[in-house]
Amino acid sequence: MISEKMKELVKNSSTIRAMFEEGKRLSAIYGEENVFDYSLGNPNVEPPETIRKAISDILQEESPNYVHGYMNNSGYEDVREEIAKYINKKNGVNLNFGNIIMTCGAAGGLNIILKTILNPEDEVITFAPFFGEYANYVKNFDGKLVIVESEEKTFQPNIDALEKGITSKTKAIIINSPNNPTGVVYTEESIKRMAETLEKKQKEYGTRIFLISDEPYKEIAYDGVKVPFILNYYKNSFIGYSYSKSLSLPGERIGYIAVNPEVDDFKDVVSSLNVANRILGFVNAPSLFQRVIAKTLGAEVDVNIYKKNRDLLYNHLISLGFECVKPEGAFYLFPKALIENDKKFVEIGKKYNLLMVPGTSFGRPGYVRLSYCISYEKIVKSLDSFTKLAKECNEIINKNQ
Amino acid sequence: MISEKMKELVKNSSTIRAMFEEGKRLSAIYGEENVFDYSLGNPNVEPPETIRKAISDILQEESPNYVHGYMNNSGYEDVREEIAKYINKKNGVNLNFGNIIMTCGAAGGLNIILKTILNPEDEVITFAPFFGEYANYVKNFDGKLVIVESEEKTFQPNIDALEKGITSKTKAIIINSPNNPTGVVYTEESIKRMAETLEKKQKEYGTRIFLISDEPYKEIAYDGVKVPFILNYYKNSFIGYSYSKSLSLPGERIGYIAVNPEVDDFKDVVSSLNVANRILGFVNAPSLFQRVIAKTLGAEVDVNIYKKNRDLLYNHLISLGFECVKPEGAFYLFPKALIENDKKFVEIGKKYNLLMVPGTSFGRPGYVRLSYCISYEKIVKSLDSFTKLAKECNEIINKNQ
CATH class of the missing domain: 3.40.640.10 (Type I PLP-dependent aspartate aminotransferase-like (Major domain))
Incomplete structure (x- = not known):
């Protein structure tokens, strides 16, 4: 029924929806406050x-x-x-x-x-x-x-x-x-x-x-x-x-x-x-x-809120051994995944209530995108999950050596 | 420079702009209050x-x-x-x-x-x-x-x-x-x-x-x-x-x-x-x-304002000998032009400060569209222009017989 061009697009879109549904599922089990959704680019800083x-x-x-x-x-x-x-x-x-x-x-x-x-x-x-x-x-x-x-x-x-x-x-x-x-x-x-x-x-x-x-x-x-x-x-x-x-x-x-x-x-x-x-x-x-x-020309959101988020998350990831270009703008980090397969890495993250987007979605496999336009408190709370994720990945790597 | 598909569209759009410019030109000469713009579908009734x-x-x-x-x-x-x-x-x-x-x-x-x-x-x-x-x-x-x-x-x-x-x-x-x-x-x-x-x-x-x-x-x-x-x-x-x-x-x-x-x-x-x-x-x-x-579900503009406009304009046009289906909705009249060529009819209308859209633009030559979503007072003021337009058209028809 739907056009040839749309068929493929509708198939792909189900991946995005699946991620969204996963977030809802995890929230229902662990409470929304314990799910760390780094997948969306929806600004959390208030408009001026x-x-x-x-x-x-x-x-x-x-x-x-x-x-x-x-x-x-x-x-x-x-x-x-x-x-x-x-x-x-x-x-x-x-x-x-x-x-x-x-x-x-x-x-x-x-x-x-x-x-x-x-x-x-x-x-x-x-x-x-x-x-x-x-x-x-x-x-x-x-x-x-x-x-x-x-x-x-x-x-x-x-x-x-x-x-x-x-x-x-x-x-x-x-x-x-x-x-x-x-x-x-x-x-x-x-x-x-x-x-x-x-x-x-x-x-x-x-x-x-x-x-x-x-x-x-x-x-x-x-x-x-x-x-x-x-x-x-x-x-x-x-x-x-x-x-x-x-x-x-x-x-x-x-x-x-x-x-x-x-x-x-x-x-x-x-x-x-x-x-x-x-x-x-x-x-x-x-x-x-x-x-x-x-x-309202010249009005802007408070960019320092994002900068504080960036510093917190970036420094923690680096301390865990992540490779990541230090971003100077936007509200994304794009670190290398700790194992080669970015989709598998994203899957492991979910075990620790971390939602990330695989680099494959951006034409660069082997990386993940983290949108840090969420509250500072949530990022603080999520750091332990990244530590656990890094630990599990290191174990996988060691096992395979 | 622009795509093949857009070339034709840009050419056509200049006709619309020409109409708009004509309105501005007439307003500059005769004053906006004396130009009767029936060409736009921009509602004049206030939102609830x-x-x-x-x-x-x-x-x-x-x-x-x-x-x-x-x-x-x-x-x-x-x-x-x-x-x-x-x-x-x-x-x-x-x-x-x-x-x-x-x-x-x-x-x-x-x-x-x-x-x-x-x-x-x-x-x-x-x-x-x-x-x-x-x-x-x-x-x-x-x-x-x-x-x-x-x-x-x-x-x-x-x-x-x-x-x-x-x-x-x-x-x-x-x-x-x-x-x-x-x-x-x-x-x-x-x-x-x-x-x-x-x-x-x-x-x-x-x-x-x-x-x-x-x-x-x-x-x-x-x-x-x-x-x-x-x-x-x-x-x-x-x-x-x-x-x-x-x-x-x-x-x-x-x-x-x-x-x-x-x-x-x-x-x-x-x-x-x-x-x-x-x-x-x-x-x-x-x-x-x-x-x-x-x-605001259920809120609606006051449709009676449009109805009053319709009645005034429709009755006047009929009295002048226009053929027109009496519309039961929207805010348009679509009368038959008084001469066969709708574009020429629209041109004659401009002499009396009337702006109308030729039926050709709607795939039906020989007609014109009048958008009566303008003020009642303006319609009252415009009636004389329609009378003059009808008179001139009748003279053209008589001359050609």
């Missing part, structure tokens, strides 16, 4: 208080037909202008409302970008490990996701691998920094080399290659690390931004696309994004939250 | 006051990470259960949360249904005149929209035409009642005959044909007319509902799909809708408004 106030003010001050009504498919012009100004101030650029399209989160943004640029069989490159949804988004428009590796020790993009991966059919590359699942922030050096490579390959093939920067974690960065502003480094670039994490509003589906003013065929590209937003069924980003964003 | 109160209560009572957080891609279970109960009470059926998927409006709902059921080249039937976006939604999944005519005098579905239009490749039929652009409500007799035809053809071809009922205007019905509840008439059916018009919240993108409990392969279909909601980039319907809906 300004959000509630902004909603209340808007409902008092503005006409409900305006606040909840239709607008241009790209969003309210005044909201887009405010966002452009904010970006300009932060990054020394010169955008205006015409560069901003309000979207249903970054997921909506990425889909309307891909709808705009992809013909069937076009190739889109991303670096493994990567957010698994990219494969689905590219398939939505009959493109092919081409996976190239990150640097082994740092999870920075491997530029040589990128260069080898580009063909005459390469239409775009998707990057994600701070990264899900590694938490790594791409350095300015990485971005510069990437841009040079793309420019070179564009010339070599006489094609256009778009750089799509998926930035839901842009604001979640620690230790004063700088996250490069992509539009400054490469002409044919888009930012797909989301307020899901910076304001802890993932359910509200609010974000934007920033289009580089120097993108080739700017006018057609922007018109197409506007139309794609409409015909894919988004129509427009949710209206009330567009207006909330304009009123 | 309960909406504002519900938002305020939710923000006071519930945790912000819950209200604005991720949930199952199909929506909050308690919200879906409340909606199911409300539907059950109104229609004497027996749905539960498992039959309801919360969506980004009906546009989002239709897209995830089509993603679920369509293979490339599959055919989807609709009745002309029809909401033009159906063509785009079907094309998103490489399906083919097959257009059959409505009954000439009533705009009820022409069941004989439907029967002839069905082939072995027909995967679905999309209906819309109360209808955009005609305002017509499909009678129970129409729905029964349609269901019989679909059942017969399913057997004849050994296929499954889904009935998709697009119902954003369900609650906007006048004179006590009954809008049949589709799930009661045909097994393989979906309702794509939206609160855009019943609550005047079109910008918030909130609606649901109701899946017939007797649909073939129910479990796979529902799983696929859930996955499609995620991978098309909707992820989930906006979270705060999901919770608002659960708190």
Whole structure:
């Protein structure tokens, strides 16, 4: 009954559901407080208080037909202008409302970008490990996701691998920094080399290659690390931004696309994004939250809460002998599993009420992702489980030697 | 630079923008109060006051990470259960949360249904005149929209035409009642005959044909007319509902799909809708408004305001000699243009500051759509313009005789 394309996807989705059901099962037996769910990227830090106030003010001050009504498919012009100004101030650029399209989160943004640029069989490159949804988004428009590796020790993009991966059919590359699942922030050096490579390959093939920067974690960065502003480094670039994490509003589906003013065929590209937003069924980003964003620019969740979580969990894992790149952003750790088979490692974790996602789901077997966007107290309580997990793994390794 | 599929769409969209720009141009010259914009379906009746109160209560009572957080891609279970109960009470059926998927409006709902059921080249039937976006939604999944005519005098579905239009490749039929652009409500007799035809053809071809009922205007019905509840008439059916018009919240993108409990392969279909909601980039319907809906079930805008508008405009047009089916729902009139060429008729209207949409945009040339979701006062003020338009058209006709 269901379409051929969906059959495979429905089969895969049952794995996710199985994990979710496992969490419920364990909670029922041991109590929710004793189950350590590191599997979900659902922020636990509260949205800034300004959000509630902004909603209340808007409902008092503005006409409900305006606040909840239709607008241009790209969003309210005044909201887009405010966002452009904010970006300009932060990054020394010169955008205006015409560069901003309000979207249903970054997921909506990425889909309307891909709808705009992809013909069937076009190739889109991303670096493994990567957010698994990219494969689905590219398939939505009959493109092919081409996976190239990150640097082994740092999870920075491997530029040589990128260069080898580009063909005459390469239409775009998707990057994600701070990264899900590694938490790594791409350095300015990485971005510069990437841009040079793309420019070179564009010339070599006489094609256009778009750089799509998926930035839901842009604001979640620690230790004063700088996250490069992509539009400054490469002409044919888009930012797909989301307020899901910076304001802890993932359910509200609010974000934007920033289009580089120097993108080739700017006018057609922007018109197409506007139309794609409409015909894919988004129509427009949710209206009330567009207006909330304009009123709360600069507000951010307290990133130190995540940083404290990172330090606690990272230090404990290292003390147990885990290999792990110390992440500078997002709220994920991506350590090497203590045994080779990441799926088996995840299974063993469940014995100690630990829920983790195997690296295989991100195109990098042998690792696991831990989402530490849970309470500090829960992490403290979970440390003993990691110790036990490490002990069991060491016993397995010793037995096999 | 942009994809082949988008090129054509961007070209067409410039027509819509041209209309919008024309409105702005006329407003600048004559003042906004003297321009009669009957081109947009943006509700002017205020949302019920309960909406504002519900938002305020939710923000006071519930945790912000819950209200604005991720949930199952199909929506909050308690919200879906409340909606199911409300539907059950109104229609004497027996749905539960498992039959309801919360969506980004009906546009989002239709897209995830089509993603679920369509293979490339599959055919989807609709009745002309029809909401033009159906063509785009079907094309998103490489399906083919097959257009059959409505009954000439009533705009009820022409069941004989439907029967002839069905082939072995027909995967679905999309209906819309109360209808955009005609305002017509499909009678129970129409729905029964349609269901019989679909059942017969399913057997004849050994296929499954889904009935998709697009119902954003369900609650906007006048004179006590009954809008049949589709799930009661045909097994393989979906309702794509939206609160855009019943609550005047079109910008918030909130609606649901109701899946017939007797649909073939129910479990796979529902799983696929859930996955499609995620991978098309909707992820989930906006979270705060999901919770608002659960708190305001049964609330509706004051439909009498629209009815008063309809009566005023309809009676005036009839007095001028227009032919027009008297609509029983939605907020559109679809009269025959007074000259054969609907686009030329629309052009003449602009001389009198009237903005209308040519029937050609709805697959029915020779007609125009008038959206009367504007203020009563504005309609009163516009009547003279229609009189002048009719006069000019009569002169043209007389000259040509």
